[in-house]
Amino acid sequence: MLRKVLVANRGEIAVRVLRACRELGVRSVAVFSDADRDAMHVRLAGEAVRLGPAPSGESYLRQDKVLEAAQRTGAEAVHPGYGFLSENAGFARACAKAGVTFIGPSPEAMEQLGDKVRARQLAIREGVPVAAGSEGAVKDSAEAARVAERIGFPVMLKAAGGGGGMGLRVARTAQELPRLFEDARAQAEQAFGNGAMFVEKFLERPRHIEVQVLGDAKGHLIHLGERECSIQRRHQKLLEEAPSAGLDAKQREMVGALAVKLAQVGKYSNAGTMEFLLQDGKFHFNEMNTRLQVEHPVTEMVTGVDLVQWQLRIASGEELTLRQEQVHWNGHAIEVRINAEDPLHDFRPSPGPVRRWVPPSGPGVRVDSALAEGWTVPSHYDSLVAKVIAWGPTRREAAQRLHGALGEMRLSGFPTNAALHRLLLQDAHFLEGDLSTRFLDEHNVMERFAQQAQQERAQAEERAAALAAALALAPQGGIGTLHERHTRPPRREE
Amino acid sequence: MHIVLELDGEPFELWLVREGAEVRVEVGGRTLDARVQGPGPFDVQVGGRTHRVEVPDATHAVVDGERVGFRIPSFAPGGAPGQHDEEEGGSKVVKPPMPGRIAALKVREGDTVQKGQILLVLEAMKMQNEVAAPRSGKVARIHVKPGDVVESGSVLVELEDA
Numbered sequence: 001m002l003r004k005v006l007v008a009n010r011g012e013i014a015v016r017v018l019r020a021c022r023e024l025g026v027r028s029v030a031v032f033s034d035a036d037r038d039a040m041h042v043r044l045a046g047e048a049v050r051l052g053p054a055p056s057g058e059s060y061l062r063q064d065k066v067l068e069a070a071q072r073t074g075a076e077a078v079h080p081g082y083g084f085l086s087e088n089a090g091f092a093r094a095c096a097k098a099g100v101t102f103i104g105p106s107p108e109a110m111e112q113l114g115d116k117v118r119a120r121q122l123a124i125r126e127g128v129p130v131a132a133g134s135e136g137a138v139k140d141s142a143e144a145a146r147v148a149e150r151i152g153f154p155v156m157l158k159a160a161g162g163g164g165g166m167g168l169r170v171a172r173t174a175q176e177l178p179r180l181f182e183d184a185r186a187q188a189e190q191a192f193g194n195g196a197m198f199v200e201k202f203l204e205r206p207r208h209i210e211v212q213v214l215g216d217a218k219g220h221l222i223h224l225g226e227r228e229c230s231i232q233r234r235h236q237k238l239l240e241e242a243p244s245a246g247l248d249a250k251q252r253e254m255v256g257a258l259a260v261k262l263a264q265v266g267k268y269s270n271a272g273t274m275e276f277l278l279q280d281g282k283f284h285f286n287e288m289n290t291r292l293q294v295e296h297p298v299t300e301m302v303t304g305v306d307l308v309q310w311q312l313r314i315a316s317g318e319e320l321t322l323r324q325e326q327v328h329w330n331g332h333a334i335e336v337r338i339n340a341e342d343p344l345h346d347f348r349p350s351p352g353p354v355r356r357w358v359p360p361s362g363p364g365v366r367v368d369s370a371l372a373e374g375w376t377v378p379s380h381y382d383s384l385v386a387k388v389i390a391w392g393p394t395r396r397e398a399a400q401r402l403h404g405a406l407g408e409m410r411l412s413g414f415p416t417n418a419a420l421h422r423l424l425l426q427d428a429h430f431l432e433g434d435l436s437t438r439f440l441d442e443h444n445v446m447e448r449f450a451q452q453a454q455q456e457r458a459q460a461e462e463r464a465a466a467l468a469a470a471l472a473l474a475p476q477g478g479i480g481t482l483h484e485r486h487t488r489p490p491r492r493e494e
Numbered sequence: 495m496h497i498v499l500e501l502d503g504e505p506f507e508l509w510l511v512r513e514g515a516e517v518r519v520e521v522g523g524r525t526l527d528a529r530v531q532g533p534g535p536f537d538v539q540v541g542g543r544t545h546r547v548e549v550p551d552a553t554h555a556v557v558d559g560e561r562v563g564f565r566i567p568s569f570a571p572g573g574a575p576g577q578h579d580e581e582e583g584g585s586k587v588v589k590p591p592m593p594g595r596i597a598a599l600k601v602r603e604g605d606t607v608q609k610g611q612i613l614l615v616l617e618a619m620k621m622q623n624e625v626a627a628p629r630s631g632k633v634a635r636i637h638v639k640p641g642d643v644v645e646s647g648s649v650l651v652e653l654e655d656a
Contacts (some may be wrong), residue, residue, distance in 0.1 A: 023562075031602070055595070203530035229496055327639035349619035352646075355503035355563060377591040379643075383619040461521045463557045464499050464506040466545035467564065468539035469517040471512050472495075473536075474549065479497055479510075483551055483569030 002026050002077050002101070002316045006070045007041065010060060011370045012387060013292070017079045020308035029073045031066060032171065033059035035378035040370040047073055054380045062086045063091050067098045067134075077101035077315055081100045086291040087114050087472065103315040104270050105290050113266040115289040117160040117198050123285045126265055128258050131156075131277070131284040133200035134419065137308055141181040145174060147199040154204075157181050159188030160196035165235035168200050203284065205436040207246050207261035207279035208232070210289075211259035212299045214310055215269045216320035223256040224299050225329055230435040231424065233347060238417070239424060240295035241334040242302045245433030255283050262288070269313050271296075294384065295364060301333035301391045331391055331400040334425075336406070338369075338386040340377045342415040343446070344453055351379040351416030352490065364391040364398075375416065385416070394475035395433065403421030419456070420449050498568035505567075539610045571572065571635050584629035588651040591625065594618030596642045596650075614649050616644070625650065632656045 006029040007017045009249045012031060020039060021028040030045030037055035051059040059065070059086055070078055078100055080086035095102040106111070112118050117137050120295035123130050125447045132151040137160060140145045148155045148171065157180055159167025167188030169180040181197065189195035215221035228244035229237040243252065257329045259274035262285065273293050276287040296307050305322065314320060329349045353376045359367045369386030371377075375386055390405055392398030401426040406418055424430055429443050442447060471479050499506045509520040517528045528540040535548040535556075549554040555564050560639040597617040601607055607627045617625045621638070638650050 180614060282555070334576040346590075348623055349594070349621050351593055351619060355501065378594070379618040381619065383621075410502075458522065458524075460504070461506060461524070462526065462541040462543075463545060464501055464539045465502070465508060465519040465521050465526050465528055466536075466547050467549075467557055468497060468499055468506075468508050468510055469530050469538050469540070469557050470536040470549065471517060471535070472512060472517050473515075473530045474534065479495065479566060480569055480571065481496070482552055483566040486565045 001318075002312060004029065004046075004074035004075045005077045005079055005083065005103070006031065006066070006073065006325075007045065007079050007313065008060070008066045008085055009079070010036050010039060010041055010381065012368045012384065013081040013294070015044060015370050016368055017081060018044045018056045020312060023306075024309060024312055025313060029069065029075045031060070031069050033380070035380055038375060040372055040375075049073060054378060056084065056380060060381075063088075063094050066091075067094060067100060070100050071098065073102070077312075079292065079311070082291050082294060084265045087289070089114070092388040093208070101315050103311055105272060107267050109266050110290045113268060113272070113288040115160055115161065115313065116287050117196060117246060118309070119262075119266075119288055120198065120285070122266060126261060128262050129283055131200045131203060137196040137198050141178040144181050144197065145177050148174065148177060148350045151199075151201045151457065154202040156199060156200045156202045157184045158198055159184060159192065159194065160198065161194035162188055162193035163192075164258050164287045167197075168235065171299075172324075181210055186391035192384070193489065203277050203279045205417055205438055206230075206279040207244065208237075208275065208286075208437055209244055209255065209278045209283070210273050210293075211256055212293075212296070212307070212320075213259050213263045213268065213272050213274060214294055214305075214307065214314075214320060215263060216314050217317065218319060219264070219267070219269075221260050221263050221318070222322060222324045222327060222472065223260050224303050224327055226252060226430050227295055228254060228300055228435065229295060231430075231435050231439055233440055234435050235399070237295065237337065238369045239336050239421065240298055241398070242298040242334065243329060246435065251283075254318040258283065258285070270314050271307050276361050294387070297337055297368060297387060297389045298333040298335045301366065302329050302331060303387060304326055304330070305345075315332065322372050331393045332487060333358075333389055333391045334395075334396040334402050335385055335387050336402065336425075337417075338388060338411065338421075339383040340385050340414050341383045343417045343419055343420045344406060344415070344450060347417070349379065349383050350415045351377045351408070353377075354411070355413035356410050359386070360388060362406040362408075364401055365405045366476070367390070371411070380398040383412065386411070398433060399431060420445075423449050423452060496554065496568075497566055499564040501562045501566060503563075505645070538580055551558050580633060586629065586631070587649050588613060588628060588653065588654045589648065590616055590644050590650055592616070592625045593645050594623070594643070596640050596644065599621060599636065599638075601651075603633050603635050603636055605631060607631065607653070608651045614638070627641065628654065629653060630656065 004027040007014045028045045030048040051065045085091040089107040092102040092107040134147045154172040157169045171177040171180045185195045212224040227242045229240040231239040273289045276283045342350045357371045366389040389403035416440040501519045511518045519526045531537045594616040597615040599614045600612045609630045610626045612624045634654040635652040
């Protein structure tokens, strides 16, 4: 087993990896930016190294600083988490050159399967179904237009190196295609340094189904079933679950086999995820994420397999002793992403101080977060602050348990999307399981949420009025005195 | 009096007028009459129901059985409900909707802008957020430059009548 691992990430995922290290008796090193000096991952690690100022370009994305920290502390391996350096083949190579193990696939497998165009070409060659479209990259908008005429509008214009909705446009007519193509290409070039574009038929009402795969260095690969992540806003996942309510056992087996086949020909090892779109009973390979994913806990909850421990064990050179027939699925798990964002204002980011944090708990409830009262959510990184996951024997029981858990949770100091999740978890259409990536639009979820939020705000205003009136009439002290106490500059601690 | 009351960090702006044993409270565009009973814990009748309010110390209250932290960051005596209309046509001082980093400026000092016109782009949590002019006018001063990190209360841009 590895003796010491550096976790090149922050927030809840750094905490998740540090816990796995502790459980396996592996010593750990955290890295942090100036914005994360007091963060939980720093506290949980055996030692911690400062990378630099708050912006990620000067801290968590600095490959040289991360490797220097690994060498200085004697860490043998680096776990990249998700985001930041996790899908950077150049970083994986730099690790190898520095004699540090990168906990993930080989750089070659990352390039083969992580590049959308190359992965699509491989899928076509191996007979894994993809949406109709160009086989490889198209050289300009004229070629994209010819492909679109052949497969029919609407089409998706996608960047080979894209992600998170960037470098992605839907063209509905031949007239608007050239402009959208150039938009997407310019965005992808700027964001990912790669302007290669390809064209796919746009699926109007797909379900997002993804398959977790796990493999060792010797080529033993298995899948741990699917997750459904159809509930999205602006191409970002909000709620994920396992298994999918839309698959039967035969489809599960089929899509699992497709994922394993593609991972095998791409010589993939460690943990990864194959994403598919399912529409009208047909699967279409979408892309592969060559790393651990945010929503991995739902798979862990239904299979009982600890994915992060396996990542560390495989990186240590251990064989994956778990065989496909030993993987069983028990019950249902749902995860919600609690983000520091304001769903009433177009999901705008809302970083701020954590005034109150009471995580939910109880049977079948899991919370992965890095929150602590008195800590401030920095504005420099993504808005995910906690994941709340609930397991139940059935999908309905899991949804009900998660709804209850969110009702018990207290998180204040900045707006979050927690109340939106509560509405979703009680929504009749959601409970029916008839999902698609257009769910929020199809069922007017945001309009209903705005109405509900207005009522809740009115009730909160009444409570505030009651407290203010009581303070105004209180015999001693009174509001003026309290104001003075609350705004007096804090005494300096020397 | 005019107060800002924060409950667990969530701000409420209230105007209070004391009328004997009653307090008239304006909040969120509504006028509520609050009748307060008891030396504490208080039973406060507001909006057709009675709320039980306890104030165990100067920073905590228990409202309807739920403990909340409270702060009063702003207090001004006097004033009366109905006399606090927003500055006509929107604020002249532009503050950021969230903390973040200035990604780009779209106007210069001296420019004439229309209400809703984009003044600058603020980057927070990997998202680009456009900050628009709350009113029409002339850009009097710009207090920030690209790359600056700003907090919620800081003044970004000041506008004046064109």
